[in-house]
Amino acid sequence: MSEPAYRNVSVDEDPACPSHDAGPRVSYQLHIDGGVREVAGAWFGESLLRVLRDHLGVLSVKDACEQGRCGSCSVLMDGRLVTSCTVLAADAADAQVTTVAGLGVGGPARAVQAAFLAHGAVQCGFCTPGFVVAVTDLLARRPDADEDEIRESLAGNICRCTGYGRIIAAIRSVQEARRRPGDTRWRPGTGQRPGTDQRQGTGR
Amino acid sequence: MITTADGTIGAQTARPADHPVLGAAGLASPASLYRPLTVADTVEILADGAADLLAGGTDLVPALRTGRRRPRRIIALRRVLELRTRGASADGLIIGAGVTYQDLAGWSLSPGLAATARVVGSPQIRNLGTVGGALGTADPRGDLLTFLSAADAEVVLRSVHGARTVTVPSYLAEGRDPTELITAVRLPRPCGPQAYLKVGARQAASAAVVSCALVVDRVRERVACAIGGVAGRPVRPVAAEDFVRAGVDWATGTAPPDVVAGFGELVTEAVRAVEDPLPDDPRASVAYRRHAAGVLAARAAGRCLSGPSPVRSAGGR
Structure with a gap:
C-alpha cells in the first residue's frame, strides 16, 4: 500500500485499532465524485471514511466521532446522505460516492457554499464539508423546508462553534434568493439531484 | 471486482463454491467479505454459522473500527434486493429486512x-x-423493537433448512441462530390510531432513554402497549392494557381522561415490577425511566383515544 505523504503513521501500526490485523486485505475500485479510484490492499473491515482519507487522500471528508453521530464525514452514496464512517468501504465498490467536492453545479451546492461564507456559518470549518453536503441534499429534496424541518434535518451534523444560528441564516438566505424573480443561481427542478451528475467534480 | 491481497477468488459473486476454503488451518483464509445478490446464496454462505452479517453498517462498521467486533468473515447484504421489498396483503404487512428507516418514514x-x-x-x-x-x-433501547413488540409483529428467519416465523418476544428471548438470516418482519394491518413517543438526550438524533409504542385496534377492540429502555427487552404492561381496553368507549374509540391517567400509572407499576430492569446509567436513573414510561404512556393514550382528530398525526413527537 502506498503511504499518503501527509500521514507518517500507517493505519496498520495504530495501536488504537488492533482489529486492523484481523482478516485479509482487499483491492477494489471506488467511484468518487465521478472518477474511478483504485484502492489497493485495504483491510477488509475499513470504513469508507478511513479509505477516503488514508488511502485516497480525500481530506474534505472529516473524521471526528467515527460512530455516525457527528455528521462531519457526511457524503452522498448513490444520492443518499450517509455518514461515511458507518459504511464498509469495500461494500461501496459499486456505489457512486459524492463528497463536497463533487456536488456539482446542477443543484444548490454553489449557493450553499457562498451563503455559508457570507453569513459567517464557517468558523473553525471542521464541520463545514459535512454540513454543505447535508444542506445541499436537504434543499434538493425539500427546497421550501421551514426552520423546524431544517433543524431536524441537520440534527445529524454537529457544529461546536456557531450555535447553528448562522448556519440556519445561510440556508434561509439560499431559500430566499431562490424565490426572488430573476434569480438564476439555483432553481429546483432545473438541476439533477446532487450526487447523480457524475460529469461534475474532479474527484479531489 | 474485489480481490483479496493473496490473489484468491474475488468475492463478487459470493457463492461459497467460488471460494475454495483451504483445508489446512493457517495456510490461508477464505475471502472474508461476501457480497451476495440473493437470499439463497446468503444462507448458503451462512450455513457454517461463522460469518457476521452487515446490513446498514451503523452498528457493525464502528465496532470494527474500535475492535469491539472482529469477524473473520462478513456478509454484506446491501445488494440482496429481495430483502428490500415491502408490501401489504389482506391479512398484514410484510417488510423486508433490508428496508431502511427512511423507506418506512413515509409509508x-x-x-x-x-x-x-x-x-x-x-x-x-x-x-x-x-x-x-x-x-x-x-439493542434494548431500539426504537423499532419497541414498536414491533406493541404491534404483535413476527420475525421471518431463513436458513438452508428452510424458513421459520417467530414472534418478536420469542425472537428477542432466543435470538438468531448463527446460520439464520432475518429476511422479513410481518405485522397486522393497522386498525386504529398508533403512536410512538420517546425521550432522549436531545429531541432528534438521539437514542431513546425510554420509549413507548401504543397500538389501538378498533376492530378487535384491543390496546397494545410496549415500553422500551427499561428492561433487557421491551415490556408489555398487560394489566394496564386490560384496564384501558375496558375503559374505552369502542363505539367512538375514545377514553375519558381518568382512564388515560390511570393507564399511565399502571404502566409505571408494570415497569416497577420488571424482573430485569436496566441499571442506572449516566443518562437516566431507574426511577426516572419508570416515571417517564408512565408519562409517555398516558401521553400516547391521550393522543390515540381522545376522540376524532382526523388531521393530526397519531405519531407526533
Whole structure:
C-alpha cells in the first residue's frame, strides 16, 4: 500500500485499532465524485471514511466521532446522505460516492457554499464539508423546508462553534434568493439531484 | 471486482463454491467479505454459522473500527434486493429486512411504523439503518423493537433448512441462530390510531432513554402497549392494557381522561415490577425511566383515544 505523504503513521501500526490485523486485505475500485479510484490492499473491515482519507487522500471528508453521530464525514452514496464512517468501504465498490467536492453545479451546492461564507456559518470549518453536503441534499429534496424541518434535518451534523444560528441564516438566505424573480443561481427542478451528475467534480 | 491481497477468488459473486476454503488451518483464509445478490446464496454462505452479517453498517462498521467486533468473515447484504421489498396483503404487512428507516418514514400503510422510523437517529442513519439490522443488534433501547413488540409483529428467519416465523418476544428471548438470516418482519394491518413517543438526550438524533409504542385496534377492540429502555427487552404492561381496553368507549374509540391517567400509572407499576430492569446509567436513573414510561404512556393514550382528530398525526413527537 502506498503511504499518503501527509500521514507518517500507517493505519496498520495504530495501536488504537488492533482489529486492523484481523482478516485479509482487499483491492477494489471506488467511484468518487465521478472518477474511478483504485484502492489497493485495504483491510477488509475499513470504513469508507478511513479509505477516503488514508488511502485516497480525500481530506474534505472529516473524521471526528467515527460512530455516525457527528455528521462531519457526511457524503452522498448513490444520492443518499450517509455518514461515511458507518459504511464498509469495500461494500461501496459499486456505489457512486459524492463528497463536497463533487456536488456539482446542477443543484444548490454553489449557493450553499457562498451563503455559508457570507453569513459567517464557517468558523473553525471542521464541520463545514459535512454540513454543505447535508444542506445541499436537504434543499434538493425539500427546497421550501421551514426552520423546524431544517433543524431536524441537520440534527445529524454537529457544529461546536456557531450555535447553528448562522448556519440556519445561510440556508434561509439560499431559500430566499431562490424565490426572488430573476434569480438564476439555483432553481429546483432545473438541476439533477446532487450526487447523480457524475460529469461534475474532479474527484479531489 | 474485489480481490483479496493473496490473489484468491474475488468475492463478487459470493457463492461459497467460488471460494475454495483451504483445508489446512493457517495456510490461508477464505475471502472474508461476501457480497451476495440473493437470499439463497446468503444462507448458503451462512450455513457454517461463522460469518457476521452487515446490513446498514451503523452498528457493525464502528465496532470494527474500535475492535469491539472482529469477524473473520462478513456478509454484506446491501445488494440482496429481495430483502428490500415491502408490501401489504389482506391479512398484514410484510417488510423486508433490508428496508431502511427512511423507506418506512413515509409509508402510509403503517402510520405507527412511519412515526417510529422518523425519530430514529439522523437522516444519515435513517438512510442506512435497516429493519433487519435493528433486530439483529436488538439493542434494548431500539426504537423499532419497541414498536414491533406493541404491534404483535413476527420475525421471518431463513436458513438452508428452510424458513421459520417467530414472534418478536420469542425472537428477542432466543435470538438468531448463527446460520439464520432475518429476511422479513410481518405485522397486522393497522386498525386504529398508533403512536410512538420517546425521550432522549436531545429531541432528534438521539437514542431513546425510554420509549413507548401504543397500538389501538378498533376492530378487535384491543390496546397494545410496549415500553422500551427499561428492561433487557421491551415490556408489555398487560394489566394496564386490560384496564384501558375496558375503559374505552369502542363505539367512538375514545377514553375519558381518568382512564388515560390511570393507564399511565399502571404502566409505571408494570415497569416497577420488571424482573430485569436496566441499571442506572449516566443518562437516566431507574426511577426516572419508570416515571417517564408512565408519562409517555398516558401521553400516547391521550393522543390515540381522545376522540376524532382526523388531521393530526397519531405519531407526533
